[in-house]
Structure formats: C-alpha cells, structure tokens
C-alpha cells in the first residue's frame with residue numbers, strides 16, 4: 163500500500179504540494195489530474211524517492227520512502243529520451259534485469275517474452291530510433307514491466323502519441339493491470355483518459371500549494387472498451403465531475 167501522509171513539497175521556498183494525504187491500496191490504478199503546473203510530476207518524483215518529502219511522510223508497505231523504493235518502475239512521456247539509442251530494443255528492455263543478477267541469456271529471454279506481451283515481437287534486434295513513437299513507448303512500458311514492479315508510476319505516458327496509438331496503449335495498460343494487479347499511479351492531462359483507465363481519479367487544485375479537491379471512485383459496468391465505455395451515461399457523468407473539479411467548479 164502506498165501512503166502519503168500530510169506531504170508538503172517545495173522548490174526552494176515555492177510551495178508545490180501542501181498537506182497532501184492519500185492512500186493507494188494494492189492493485190489500484192489511480193489517475194491524478196489537475197491544471198498544468200499544479201504539481202502532478204512533483205508528486206510522482208516524491209513517491210519515486212527522487213525528491214524527499216519536505217513535510218509529512220511517504221510510505222510503501224509501511225516503509226518510509228527515503229530513496230527509490232524496491233520494485234518501483236517509472237514510465238515518462240518522453241520515450242525518445244528514456245531509451246538508449248545505441249542499445250537494441252531487447253537490450254533496452256533487459257537493462258533493469260542486470261541488477262537482479264540474471265545471466266545474459268536469461269535476460270534476453272525475459273526481454274523477448276515481455277516484448278511479445280506488449281505486441282512488439284519481431285523488434286528485439288532493432289534500435290529504438292527505427293521504431294514509431296507508439297512502438298518506442300511500448301518498449302518503455304516493456305522495460306518498466308520486465309522486473310514485475312509492484313508499483314508503477316506513469317507521467318503523461320501517452321501524451322505525445324496520436325489518438326489511435328494512445329487508445330491502443332490505454333487498452334494495453336488495462337490488460338497489464340488486470341492480469342498483474344500492479345498498483346499504478348497514472349498522471350494525465352486528459353480527463354477522458356483518466357476516467358477510461360482509472361479505478362479512481364484524484365484531482366489536484368491549481369498551485370501554489372496544491373491539495374486534493376476531488377477523490378472519485380470510477381465504477382463503470384462491464385469490461386472497458388474504447389467505443390462502448392466512452393458512450394455510457396456513467397462515463398459521461400464521471401467525466402463531467404472531473405472536468406468541473408479541474409476547472410475549479
């Protein structure tokens with residue numbers, strides 16, 4: 163379980179997050195939305211242990227976060243910069259396994275299995291720059307999943323992709339979440355996306371000193387699909403509630 167208890171975060175004297183308390187149960191896919199600059203990325207950096215909480219405490223499974231937690235993976239928007247261009251796709255994906263002491267053959271086999279899972283079989287020997295943006299982001303997702311993280315942080319991961327690719331990757335994320343039960347904190351600007359992928363949506367207020375202004379469970383009937391789910395009256399009502407909260411209504 164991830165817990166933020168009265169977390170305050172600053173850059174110098176500039177307050178970004180104030181008194182932020184949030185509990186994310188195991189296996190939940192939590193979406194965080196809010197106006198630009200309100201501190202969503204700062205929140206993720208704090209959870210990732212990259213930025214120590216100035217006030218309050220962050221814990222993962224009751225252990226205070228004082229550095230990067232074990233079994234944590236992060237996917238950023240900027241896939242172009244997160245992959246190593248001189249490594250093959252397979253070696254990019256296998257990289258985190260080095261720390262686990264797995265031999266080269268084992269690492270490559272694990273990378274190929276996960277590449278197949280994200281729909282990238284046949285690309286193992288290519289280099290990231292030989293792939294489309296959507297495929298590169300799939301590589302970044304594969305690399306995040308290869309160590310079977312218990313906590314996955316995603317910062318606007320589909321923000322720079324075209325609409326069709328974005329929908330495909332949203333569905334891939336839902337499939338991974340359903341199968342692995344990974345706890346996911348997913349930051350997005352896109353209100354529709356937050357309701358489509360989330361089990362729960364949290365809206366942050368505009369800064370400085372953002373706090374949670376809406377905490378909404380997403381209860382939608384049936385298995386989600388891009389056309390049917392987005393047309394449901396329940397979906398439209400949730401989207402309106404999140405939209406109003408983001409706009410301060």
Ligand SMILES: Nc1ncnc2c1ncn2[C@@H]1O[C@H](COP(=O)(O)OP(=O)(O)OP(=O)(O)O)[C@@H](O)[C@H]1O
Nearest residue numbers: 173178196197198199200201202203204205351369
């Ligand atoms: N390294 C930094 N040093 C100083 N100020 C920063 C730094 N990173 C972010 N900020 C400021 O902190 C505030 C929150 O930034 P953050 O990137 O967390 O917001 P965000 O909600 O993720 O924004 P966006 O939605 O535009 O990506 C902003 O005012 C930003 O200018």
